[in-house]
Amino acid sequence: MGRQPCCDKVGLKKGPWTADEDKKLINFILTNGQCCWRAVPKLAGLLRCGKSCRLRWINYLRPDLKRGLLSEYEEKMVIDLHAKLGNRWSKIASHLPGRTDNEIKNHWNTHIKKKLKKIGIDPITHKPLSNTATDQTQDQTKQQLNQPLEESFQVDFDPIFEPEIDQNNEPAIHETSIDLDPKIVTPLFDTMDDVMNGFCTDEVPIIEPHEILVPCVPSSSSTSISSSSNSTKFLEDLQLPDFEWSCDYNDGSVVNNNSDANDNNIMDLWDNDDFISSLNLLINDVGDDEKQVFDATDGSHCQYQKTVMELESWAFGLF
DNA sequence: AAACCTCGCAACCGCTCCACC
DNA sequence: TGGTGGAGCGGTTGCGAGGTT
Numbered sequence: 001m002g003r004q005p006c007c008d009k010v011g012l013k014k015g016p017w018t019a020d021e022d023k024k025l026i027n028f029i030l031t032n033g034q035c036c037w038r039a040v041p042k043l044a045g046l047l048r049c050g051k052s053c054r055l056r057w058i059n060y061l062r063p064d065l066k067r068g069l070l071s072e073y074e075e076k077m078v079i080d081l082h083a084k085l086g087n088r089w090s091k092i093a094s095h096l097p098g099r100t101d102n103e104i105k106n107h108w109n110t111h112i113k114k115k116l117k118k119i120g121i122d123p124i125t126h127k128p129l130s131n132t133a134t135d136q137t138q139d140q141t142k143q144q145l146n147q148p149l150e151e152s153f154q155v156d157f158d159p160i161f162e163p164e165i166d167q168n169n170e171p172a173i174h175e176t177s178i179d180l181d182p183k184i185v186t187p188l189f190d191t192m193d194d195v196m197n198g199f200c201t202d203e204v205p206i207i208e209p210h211e212i213l214v215p216c217v218p219s220s221s222s223t224s225i226s227s228s229s230n231s232t233k234f235l236e237d238l239q240l241p242d243f244e245w246s247c248d249y250n251d252g253s254v255v256n257n258n259s260d261a262n263d264n265n266i267m268d269l270w271d272n273d274d275f276i277s278s279l280n281l282l283i284n285d286v287g288d289d290e291k292q293v294f295d296a297t298d299g300s301h302c303q304y305q306k307t308v309m310e311l312e313s314w315a316f317g318l319f
Numbered sequence: 320a321a322a323c324c325t326c327g328c329a330a331c332c333g334c335t336c337c338a339c340c
Numbered sequence: 341t342g343g344t345g346g347a348g349c350g351g352t353t354g355c356g357a358g359g360t361t
Contacts, residue, residue: 016329016355038346054347055330090349101349102329109351110327 013047017056021046025053026061059102066098070107078104079112083126 013021028044034057035043037050046053059065070078074096081092089101089108096104108123116123 014331036346049331051332051347052330058348059329087350105350106328 011047012049014052017048017060021048022056022061025057029057029061055102059100062100064098065100070096070099070104070111074099075107075112078108079116079126082108082112082123 024044024046025040028040032043037054040046040050040053041048044053048056077096078092081095085091087105089105093099093101093104113123116126117129120129121127122129
């Protein structure tokens with residue numbers, strides 16, 4: 001007698017999510033918020049396991065996700081955090097705004113591992129590999145690659161950090177063992193705290209239904225989409241304004257200033273594939289000339305004629 | 320042009336953790 | 341205090357896209 005499955009798997013759909021399923025899930029979460037994941041598929045009309053719904057939301061549909069490859073800065077953070085935390089991907093992800101544990105885990109396995117091995121560092125222990133045959137060439141590469149790492153990535157970890165060893169001879173990891181210098185490592189967190197009223201980036205933002213303003217995009221884009229990869233593409237294809245948040249760390253206030261492009265101080269909230277816009281595409285079905293606001297409080301649609309400039313302002317009004 | 324290979328990523332699976340009773 | 345169920349986490353798999361032969 002094994003463990004009871006999380007859901008009745010008979011008749012449940014597996015594999016890539018369709019745009020229609022995404023639409024149902026988004027609609028449900030935004031209307032009802034996150035409730036018992038086990039109940040979500042039933043209530044949302046999905047033939048999916050609750051876990052699958054949760055995963056889809058967290059890893060793909062969540063509005064605060066960043067997309068695209070990890071930046072060099074993020075990569076270095078991952079490496080350093082991994083050295084401290086090991087394969088605790090969710091913990092690592094919690095230090096990287098807009099990144100998911102799955103994404104970081106994948107990136108680690110496909111990119112970072114190779115890079116570290118290439119420079120002669122064991123990706124598990126973060127110590128030099130003892131392969132003397134290639135040591136010389138590795139040292140040269142390592143010197144080159146380590147230089148920017150050491151210089152530009154100054155995480156204020158305890159230099160003499162030594163993990164406690166528990167009964168199982170495994171390092172005991174404590175939340176408090178991470179002592180990051182907020183000025184260097186987590187400037188975006190302060191920003192996001194300000195912007196999103198303090199919710200952790202690894203949590204789903206609680207957006208009240210009445211706060212949801214959804215812009216309209218041309219319905220002509222709303223062609224039939226049959227796979228998640230297609231939906232990915234169609235999200236990416238949407239031409240939307242970049243939302244950049246530059247921060248004044250002196251007083252902690254957040255200002256939007258697109259002209260002050262500083263890589264460290266700006267985050268593309270949703271990059272080009274603005275979630276909300278895709279939401280509207282999914283939820284609404286209106287023409288090009290009418291810009292629409294979706295009022296999730298009662299599900300009614302309020303029609304507005306909006307300019308492109310106005311489209312930018314609604315987004316900032318979200319938070 | 321076709322077959323094969325490699326890579327990257329979304330999604331699944333099974334286990335652990337934790338809250339509740 | 342132990343049992344139970346739901347949520348979360350990390351490892352793994354499967355598949356599509358792109359590259360190579």
